[in-house]
Amino acid sequence: MKLVVQDAPALKSAVDAIxxxxxxxxxxxxxxxxxxxxxxxxxxxxVSFTMPKAxxxxxxxxxxxxxxVDISQLSNVLARGKxxxxxxxxxxxxxxxxxFFGEKHKRTFKIPLIExxxxxxxxxxxxxxxxxxxxxxxIKETLKDAKLIxxxxxxxxxPEQFIVDVRGENGDVRAEFDKGSGEVIELNTTTAAKATFxxxxxxxxxxxxxxxxxxxxxxxxxxxxxxxxxxxGTKVIxxxxxxxxxx
Numbered sequence: 627m628k629l630v631v632q633d634a635p636a637l638k639s640a641v642d643a644i645x646x647x648x649x650x651x652x653x654x655x656x657x658x659x660x661x662x663x664x665x666x667x668x669x670x671x672x673v674s675f676t677m678p679k680a681x682x683x684x685x686x687x688x689x690x691x692x693x694x695v696d697i698s699q700l701s702n703v704l705a706r707g708k709x710x711x712x713x714x715x716x717x718x719x720x721x722x723x724x725x726f727f728g729e730k731h732k733r734t735f736k737i738p739l740i741e742x743x744x745x746x747x748x749x750x751x752x753x754x755x756x757x758x759x760x761x762x763x764x765i766k767e768t769l770k771d772a773k774l775i776x777x778x779x780x781x782x783x784x785p786e787q788f789i790v791d792v793r794g795e796n797g798d799v800r801a802e803f804d805k806g807s808g809e810v811i812e813l814n815t816t817t818a819a820k821a822t823f824x825x826x827x828x829x830x831x832x833x834x835x836x837x838x839x840x841x842x843x844x845x846x847x848x849x850x851x852x853x854x855x856x857x858x859g860t861k862v863i864x865x866x867x868x869x870x871x872x873x
Contacts, residue, residue, distance in 0.1 A: 641701050755846070
């Protein structure tokens with residue numbers, strides 16, 4: 627197995643989308659690319675990661691395989707990749723081999739593979755009819771505001787607005803983004819939808835976004851949230867269970 631990425635920091639950015647929720651996981655290395663589906667330890671969120679073959683400048687795979695790794699350790703190793711270096715992934719004697727190399731130098735790290743079980747997580751089967759495409763920076767700033775008030779946020783979609791509504795002992799904060807505004811790229815609803823979610827998980831989910839990232843938020847009333855975006859060709863999808871409220 628030999629998988630090569632042109633820009634080492636880009637691989638780190640992609641893996642950061644996993645490590646924000648999952649400490650260890652099992653990559654499925656398939657003919658069409660690198661895949662991972664995993665639940666976080668609390669079992670209330672899930673990440674689905676797809677790094678297609680086209681992202682790699684070299685993709686040699688004699689046979690499809692599964693690789694269990696400590697995602698935190700992998701992220702720390704990938705952080706050593708420098709701009710201008712390529713990154714190569716391979717497997718050797720029960721270890722994941724990570725190589726960084728330029729024109730006249732090469733560094734090699736070897737990480738022990740781990741057993742994670744063969745159970746493959748399945749994505750929730752929910753038919754989403756309401757979604758908004760929002761600039762990632764707008765969401766990040768709004769969550770910073772919300773953190774001053776409460777540990778939970780209520781997300782709402784109406785035909786004309788995306789709304790973040792927060793109420794807590796320290797006060798209230800409400801952010802409204804109108805359809806057609808600079809922050810809202812697209813908004814589509816069949817009916818109004820709202821649900822409440824833990825703020826920390828939402829912060830973690832958008833942490834790996836870049837300055838130009840667009841986040842798609844799929845929302846149904848009191849149903850799990852589906853949040854998705856791309857990182858340099860890598861597709862990341864998150865699911866997050868809601869907090870059911872009685873009011």
